[in-house]
Amino acid sequence: MSAEPEGAIGAVADTLLYLDGVSVSFDGFRALNSLSLVLAPGEMRAVIGPNGAGKTTMMDVITGKTRPDTGRVVFRADTDLTKLDEPAIAQLGIGRKFQKPTVFEPHTVWDNLLLALAGDRRPGFTLRARETAEERARIESILRTIRLSDHRARRGGDLSHGQKQWLEIGMLLAQEPELLLVDEPVAGMTDAETEQTAELLREINRTRSVVVVEHDMAFVRALGVKVTVLHEGSVLSEGTIDHVSEDPRVIEVYLGR
Amino acid sequence: MSPAPRALAVPLAVPVIVTGTAVLVAALALGGVAPAYIVSLYGKYLCYGILALAVDLVWGFGGILSLGHAAFFALGGYAMGMYLMRQIGPRGVYGDPLLPDFMVFLNWHALPWYWHGFSHFPFALVMVMLVPGLLALVFGYLAFRSRVSGVYLSIITQALTYALLLAFFRNDMGFGGNNGLTDFKDILGFNIESGRTRAALLVATGVVLSLQYVLARAVTRSRFGKVLIAVRDAESRTRFLGYRPESYKLVIWVLSAVMAGIGGALYVPQIGIINPGEFAPTNSIEAVIWVAVGGRGTLAGPILGAVLVNFAKTLLTGTLPEAWLYALGFLFVFVTLVMPKGLMGLVRMRRRDDVPGAAAAASAAKEATG
Numbered sequence: 001m002s003a004e005p006e007g008a009i010g011a012v013a014d015t016l017l018y019l020d021g022v023s024v025s026f027d028g029f030r031a032l033n034s035l036s037l038v039l040a041p042g043e044m045r046a047v048i049g050p051n052g053a054g055k056t057t058m059m060d061v062i063t064g065k066t067r068p069d070t071g072r073v074v075f076r077a078d079t080d081l082t083k084l085d086e087p088a089i090a091q092l093g094i095g096r097k098f099q100k101p102t103v104f105e106p107h108t109v110w111d112n113l114l115l116a117l118a119g120d121r122r123p124g125f126t127l128r129a130r131e132t133a134e135e136r137a138r139i140e141s142i143l144r145t146i147r148l149s150d151h152r153a154r155r156g157g158d159l160s161h162g163q164k165q166w167l168e169i170g171m172l173l174a175q176e177p178e179l180l181l182v183d184e185p186v187a188g189m190t191d192a193e194t195e196q197t198a199e200l201l202r203e204i205n206r207t208r209s210v211v212v213v214e215h216d217m218a219f220v221r222a223l224g225v226k227v228t229v230l231h232e233g234s235v236l237s238e239g240t241i242d243h244v245s246e247d248p249r250v251i252e253v254y255l256g257r
Numbered sequence: 258m259s260p261a262p263r264a265l266a267v268p269l270a271v272p273v274i275v276t277g278t279a280v281l282v283a284a285l286a287l288g289g290v291a292p293a294y295i296v297s298l299y300g301k302y303l304c305y306g307i308l309a310l311a312v313d314l315v316w317g318f319g320g321i322l323s324l325g326h327a328a329f330f331a332l333g334g335y336a337m338g339m340y341l342m343r344q345i346g347p348r349g350v351y352g353d354p355l356l357p358d359f360m361v362f363l364n365w366h367a368l369p370w371y372w373h374g375f376s377h378f379p380f381a382l383v384m385v386m387l388v389p390g391l392l393a394l395v396f397g398y399l400a401f402r403s404r405v406s407g408v409y410l411s412i413i414t415q416a417l418t419y420a421l422l423l424a425f426f427r428n429d430m431g432f433g434g435n436n437g438l439t440d441f442k443d444i445l446g447f448n449i450e451s452g453r454t455r456a457a458l459l460v461a462t463g464v465v466l467s468l469q470y471v472l473a474r475a476v477t478r479s480r481f482g483k484v485l486i487a488v489r490d491a492e493s494r495t496r497f498l499g500y501r502p503e504s505y506k507l508v509i510w511v512l513s514a515v516m517a518g519i520g521g522a523l524y525v526p527q528i529g530i531i532n533p534g535e536f537a538p539t540n541s542i543e544a545v546i547w548v549a550v551g552g553r554g555t556l557a558g559p560i561l562g563a564v565l566v567n568f569a570k571t572l573l574t575g576t577l578p579e580a581w582l583y584a585l586g587f588l589f590v591f592v593t594l595v596m597p598k599g600l601m602g603l604v605r606m607r608r609r610d611d612v613p614g615a616a617a618a619a620s621a622a623k624e625a626t627g
Binding site: 063065085086087090091095096098102104105106107111114115116121122123126127128129171175 | 476479480481483484486487490491493494495496497498499500501504505508
């Protein structure tokens with residue numbers, strides 16, 4: 001897909017996302033402490049860490065919900081995300097899935113995906129928009145990917161917890177983002193659903209970069225990707241799951257508890 | 258396939274009922290079968306139906322609880338009232354060829370600049386829409402851009418209408434102060450008191466309400482309407498999808514204000530007076546109750562709610578005036594607790610597939626944060 005950065009500058013051309021010394025404080029509490037992280041185009045990364053390590057704050061900073069006190073967040077080598085708000089960042093190609101699944105409950109599965117499809121977001125367009133054949137084909141294809149083809153006419157609010165998670169992932173796909181941020185996708189899922197979700201994320205990763213924040217170590221192991229361990233707002237350890245789980249500092253603060 | 262085709266069906270039931278009953282009431286009165294006063298009474302109910310429809314657009318679909326919507330209604334009413342004042346000409350009590358009576362009484366010698374143009378009906382018609390629309394645009398732009406929402410927004414809408422109430426009470430504002438604008442004679446050259454003019458105004462109100470309903474239905478069923486419902490239920494989620502909720506709120510807010518203004522313009526010639534009392538905060542709150550009674554987010558429900566609640570008000574204030582406010586308060590509490598989807602909720606109990614707005618109204622509040 002379009003993982004090629006536009007107007008890339010030599011040195012960081014092979015970087016999709018670069019967090020450079022990002023710090024965030026809330027009322028004196030340092031949620032992020034000079035956090036630096038580099039994500040390559042097409043990479044899938046798992047981010048783990050104990051509660052309060054700054055995982056969600058990191059997502060908030062990348063998506064424009066929280067502005068950092070210091071530091072830069074560079075997307076595609078040339079865009080500083082800290083200067084933009086949420087809709088602008090979303091339109092640049094960064095999608096986010098929240099911990100608690102948030103779908104539009106009164107709308108059908110179909111309409112949820114329709115609203116998420118990449119396209120003109122202004123009222124002047126949506127007032128006149130008619131569903132096109134192209135849009136229908138896109139939605140059909142996403143429905144197959146997220147295994148909800150048979151549920152298209154059901155209301156988002158009537159889906160099971162796992163189905164809502166998938167619908168939300170489908171909405172992210174519909175946005176056609178270059179980078180997907182996924183916050184605890186398997187929390188509250190059955191084992192079968194967890195396994196299907198890992199498969200789904202790997203499938204998505206074939207065309208897009210993904211950052212997964214997760215508590216579930218079995219799930220992270222199943223993903224089989226590079227792992228970043230956060231602790232007190234900065235990176236404690238980074239590497240394969242086997243590497244980080246043998247790191248004594250990681251064992252001390254996280255796994256050993 | 259997409260579950261869309263139903264949305265394309267022409268929504269005939271509401272326009273047929275609204276226009277049909279207006280024509281019927283007008284005909285019965287003209288034929289002498291029914292008393293003449295029911296014409297302007299029903300006309301008033303239908304104008305309130307327009308206001309209720311406008312409130313439903315912002316509250317039912319946009320999640321914006323406006324407690325000041327009667328302000329837009331009253332502004333449209335004042336614009337029409339100014340036209341009607343200019344039609345009096347030299348027939349006022351003081352017989353001044355140029356100035357309305359209240360200006361003569363205040364010893365004014367020239368027409369204030371903002372009264373110019375109002376002797377022309379098309380100009381007044383533009384103002385009926387432009388004034389509420391512009392106020393809504395400025396107010397909405399500032400409020401939504403600063404992400405003011407929920408109860409805070411409700412409070413400032415209430416402050417807005419109260420500020421206008423105080424301003425219009427002042428004689429030197431040039432809108433007739435306490436007494437407002439009244440003693441109208443003609444509209445478009447027809448005697449405003451005549452039975453036929455009143456019948457025509459009633460039918461016109463029915464037609465305008467029907468057209469507004471069709472427009473509101475088209476807007477809420479469009480992709481815009483779906484985004485709006487999404488904004489109502491999960492605003493922050495729409496932002497992460499790349500939508501700007503503030504621009505969606507602004508569009509529906511301005512549209513709703515213009516619709517309310519048109520309702521006020523139809524109200525004034527039928528009632529025969531517009532005064533600052535129309536800005537009273539309670540008027541806006543009553544409009545919210547009509548919507549709640551009829552069924553928030555259903556479009557047809559609020560129209561029904563406005564007509565029924567006002568019919569009840571007419572009956573009760575005739576027999577037991579001091580009981581009305583208690584009855585209204587009880588009604589609101591009852592509807593909120595027992596019938597959260599209002600009267601339309603009873604009708605649609607077994608029709609899950611209908612308007613998405615109705616079903617989610619109850620769950621909207623808990624999704625306010627994100």
